[in-house]
Amino acid sequence: MAWFSKTKQRKSSIDKDELWAVCDSCKAHVYREEWEKNLKVCPKCGYHERITCQQRLQLTIDEGTFEELDSDIEISDPLKFSDAKSSYADKAADTKAKTGLNEAVLTGFGTLNGISVVIAIMDFRFFGGSLGSGTGDKILLASDYALRHKQPYIVFSASGGARMQEGIISLMQMAKTCAGISRLNKAGVPYISVLTNPTFGGVSASYAMVGDINIAEPGALIGFAGRRVIEQTIKQKLPENFQTSEYLLEHGFIDAIVERKKIKSFLHSVLQYSMRK
Amino acid sequence: MAWFSKTKQRKSSIDKDELWAVCDSCKAHVYREEWEKNLKVCPKCGYHERITCQQRLQLTIDEGTFEELDSDIEISDPLKFSDAKSSYADKAADTKAKTGLNEAVLTGFGTLNGISVVIAIMDFRFFGGSLGSGTGDKILLASDYALRHKQPYIVFSASGGARMQEGIISLMQMAKTCAGISRLNKAGVPYISVLTNPTFGGVSASYAMVGDINIAEPGALIGFAGRRVIEQTIKQKLPENFQTSEYLLEHGFIDAIVERKKIKSFLHSVLQYSMRK
Amino acid sequence: MSLDFEDQIVELENRIEELIKLNAAPDVQFDTEIAELKKKVQQLIKETYGNLSPWQVVHVARHQDRPHFEDYIEGMSSEFIELHGDRCYGDDRAMICGFATIDGQKVMLIGMSKGRTTNEKIANNFGMANPEGYRKALRLMRLAERYNIPIVCLIDTPAAYPGKEAEERGQAEAIARNLTEMASIETPIIVVITGEGGSGGALGIAVGDIVMMLSFAIYSVIPPEGCAAILWRDSEKAPDAAKALKITAKELLELGVIDEIINEPPGGAHRNKETTILAVKEAILRHLKTLEHVGRKKLVNKRFEKFVKLGKFDDRKYSSH
Amino acid sequence: MSLDFEDQIVELENRIEELIKLNAAPDVQFDTEIAELKKKVQQLIKETYGNLSPWQVVHVARHQDRPHFEDYIEGMSSEFIELHGDRCYGDDRAMICGFATIDGQKVMLIGMSKGRTTNEKIANNFGMANPEGYRKALRLMRLAERYNIPIVCLIDTPAAYPGKEAEERGQAEAIARNLTEMASIETPIIVVITGEGGSGGALGIAVGDIVMMLSFAIYSVIPPEGCAAILWRDSEKAPDAAKALKITAKELLELGVIDEIINEPPGGAHRNKETTILAVKEAILRHLKTLEHVGRKKLVNKRFEKFVKLGKFDDRKYSSH
Numbered sequence A, B: 001m002a003w004f005s006k007t008k009q010r011k012s013s014i015d016k017d018e019l020w021a022v023c024d025s026c027k028a029h030v031y032r033e034e035w036e037k038n039l040k041v042c043p044k045c046g047y048h049e050r051i052t053c054q055q056r057l058q059l060t061i062d063e064g065t066f067e068e069l070d071s072d073i074e075i076s077d078p079l080k081f082s083d084a085k086s087s088y089a090d091k092a093a094d095t096k097a098k099t100g101l102n103e104a105v106l107t108g109f110g111t112l113n114g115i116s117v118v119i120a121i122m123d124f125r126f127f128g129g130s131l132g133s134g135t136g137d138k139i140l141l142a143s144d145y146a147l148r149h150k151q152p153y154i155v156f157s158a159s160g161g162a163r164m165q166e167g168i169i170s171l172m173q174m175a176k177t178c179a180g181i182s183r184l185n186k187a188g189v190p191y192i193s194v195l196t197n198p199t200f201g202g203v204s205a206s207y208a209m210v211g212d213i214n215i216a217e218p219g220a221l222i223g224f225a226g227r228r229v230i231e232q233t234i235k236q237k238l239p240e241n242f243q244t245s246e247y248l249l250e251h252g253f254i255d256a257i258v259e260r261k262k263i264k265s266f267l268h269s270v271l272q273y274s275m276r277k
Numbered sequence C, D: 001m002s003l004d005f006e007d008q009i010v011e012l013e014n015r016i017e018e019l020i021k022l023n024a025a026p027d028v029q030f031d032t033e034i035a036e037l038k039k040k041v042q043q044l045i046k047e048t049y050g051n052l053s054p055w056q057v058v059h060v061a062r063h064q065d066r067p068h069f070e071d072y073i074e075g076m077s078s079e080f081i082e083l084h085g086d087r088c089y090g091d092d093r094a095m096i097c098g099f100a101t102i103d104g105q106k107v108m109l110i111g112m113s114k115g116r117t118t119n120e121k122i123a124n125n126f127g128m129a130n131p132e133g134y135r136k137a138l139r140l141m142r143l144a145e146r147y148n149i150p151i152v153c154l155i156d157t158p159a160a161y162p163g164k165e166a167e168e169r170g171q172a173e174a175i176a177r178n179l180t181e182m183a184s185i186e187t188p189i190i191v192v193i194t195g196e197g198g199s200g201g202a203l204g205i206a207v208g209d210i211v212m213m214l215s216f217a218i219y220s221v222i223p224p225e226g227c228a229a230i231l232w233r234d235s236e237k238a239p240d241a242a243k244a245l246k247i248t249a250k251e252l253l254e255l256g257v258i259d260e261i262i263n264e265p266p267g268g269a270h271r272n273k274e275t276t277i278l279a280v281k282e283a284i285l286r287h288l289k290t291l292e293h294v295g296r297k298k299l300v301n302k303r304f305e306k307f308v309k310l311g312k313f314d315d316r317k318y319s320s321h
């Protein structure tokens, strides 16, 4: 579940230049404007760069209809955790200042092409999208809102897994969020999971993987354990496409792979089938 | 589903001699008396020779407690089927005369170490234990009896599969018997399946494989398609232990392998856990 | 591929086509001949297809130009959203499932896909599903139940795949589980056998409230060749076995195994895909309309009664539930 | 295996044993020395085990002489009927399930099995379950629910197996599915962490109404070595990480993650298996008695509330159900 720290440190070459963006996958130089217009999908190789929760919200929810839930929930520090260099509390303050976010997920409700939905969007910038207790609280509270209003629940995941700095409390968020999904299942309230790059560990092994429908963006990396951990365990190199969306679809865990620009209309289509009369 | 015809023709060398039995598996000569006392299990190699439904009944149900159900149900011939040499009706008359049975299954109720149970026991002598409409009727009616009386249902299977001579009507018995099991599941009435040598095709692909608990005798052959069909399809030799109980347990489809002489007490133990308060 | 009993028909059809081509030239006139030949070929088709032997029907049912599941998807539905995977082991390409909209009606559409090109055929395992195919279908049927949309299954498969790995992963269990679960699914299930209804492989998604068949489809417990090899000890006797097994739509309707025959156009579905697909679509929509008004518990009870009565020895009562 | 902080204890224990042997000879008398040494060693054990650092607790929790699941089965239950297989892919030897009778009480007993000998360890994959292990457990939990018997899960695993095939067969899905389904199972679930409670691999069968821990067991989101390697950039800092992560029974009780600590005998479970097993048995039976009187809907609601409150930001109300 410790996979994200490695990724977190990867410096995106995309932010350096104002005019040009460099694709993290194929290293092509692309006009930043063109790239942004293409929703940060590389026009050369189709690589889906991560986007912020605000960008995702804009791509998904009809303009002017979104109302945020539980925006006041922020990081809690149940263990008073410190490592060698710094305390979790300090790092949290830093991250909050840098990202303007209180937690690794944005939740709320609004309409999607006119359909009322409840939505949770994870943001990888915030502690690698890791599952803190605030994250778990917000995801559960949003599912509870969906349950009470009988509105479909959509979760976009992007996460390195559990949040080590919250120790066992982070682990417990897996059980907690899944308990919320369990209630939706029982009540017949639709739950759609959208897995984006990357979704690992404690998030893939909880709510992200048990959607009525699991959707993934092309090429997203999705798995339980990180590639390095597995290679160390089995002392073998893994196939190139290991843990990609395409690999998971082939192995039966993803219902559909959908390009970023088509996700909204795909969700709209799928919701047509899920609205219990 | 046509596997049984081959088996049916295998002449058991065991019936030839009055003093000696020859094990069909290891070819050892065994005193017939010793062999019979050992419930037709070879004392040398443990091979479980097929036994009749009456023998199985005696091994399973407390003496004097059995009451048969639907003994009047016999073969029906919905297709008026004939092959090159003879009609199904004639063959049926022959088989009935030879075996003294009306159908490939004996059903009824009684007690098992004092516990009231409903039981169905297939008999391979009767058209290779194939699933005719009478077979299906009896298995369903017995499950219905179990449902009404909230008594555990135990089925011993031994079958080459569907009964070709009843064509599509035989196929429909798969859906019909499973519909009965489905009602037991919903009502929380225990259903234990005991798979004996052989259980194939239309029987393994219906009620035999969906026990709450699936038990098998050691070394029993159990599968969907017959070995020869598979070898012809994949043009490869199959491993020696292919489709044995042990192989199926390893692949996750059998809960426990139990020797013939221990089955009654095993069933009794398991039933202790299944009696809903 | 052409069928031997069609030789004469196909010859005439080819002549007509030739004449039509020639007719396009400025100084020839074959209109009369063409009209005459057309009349003749229609007569011949009517005669031939009005008197097909069961074995000939087998060949029509297996004709590679018959509409495939993909054709039905395209021809019947304004939208199809494929949903993949059994959430356990894999995504079986022989079994295709997804949300579909048929004339505004939302359904879960499930069907076997044989594939047309050699590559497709291999990828789809010639329409023979593995356990994960049946498990995918069951997962999505349960989802349809939860979402309260009906299920439509189109069946065209020689058999469930009889392979080593299929056995290892529980082919028998997967089919048995589907039969058991489908008996309790509380949403309408409509089944149409469009080509080959191959034994347990077909039945694994065929426990429906309404089961229909195209007029030249077959539904059988065993392929006639296999039955002949066993009971006649000669697979050449397949025509006899085909007859004895009663595998044609008309016979199965009489036996009560199916509820309705959907007529194919003259000369079979492979001569006119579009008409066939529309006929299937019409039948599905008609039954959906009726079934949507049936209460869910009643629906499940009626499905139970439907399968229970098949081969029922006499009228002894099963407990109604 | 002996633990470094135990060196002195083990040395004394060895001396005592030697003296006892010598004492058997006719013309020597070490009774006084033995009695004195025994007192000393008990004092030492008390001191040492009363002040173990979290990192030392990790070593005790991993001690290979701690009672294993097989020992609990034997020590707690008068009957154990193992039930195999996930009905889908395989039978995972790292996850053992079966009917068990504990003091007359029928339960579904589920536990991880690390194996003792090298062969067993390999067969059991060192107690690291694959997806089929979690699926087997879930299948049998659902059966327990249907049969109305409680579920008891004993946990001792380093982790869910991080292997290639585990990923292919959906390790994440299998655990996620268990977490989701266990939240709705309508029969009591009692969980005891007896050794290592390794992250998601442990949690996959740990969503219980009552969660208990042995006093020297651990329960952690990540092994301290792994945490140290990442956050300290030095896996040698595992002792620091172990402390920071709060993985001991006492800390977890304070955090509200567990409901009760089951005390191990002086010197740890590996010094006295029997006493440990009896303590676990007593705790299980005590809670079973209480839980059996709770209505099934209420039970599930209370389980929900239990997990919901962990890390709950404040007291805003979740809808009760």
Ligand SMILES: [Zn+2]
Pocket: A023, A024, A025, A026, A027, A028, A042, A043, A044, A045, A046, A047
């Ligand atoms: Zn690129």
Ligand SMILES: [Zn+2]
Pocket: B023, B024, B025, B026, B027, B028, B042, B043, B044, B045, B046, B047
């Ligand atoms: Zn022998």
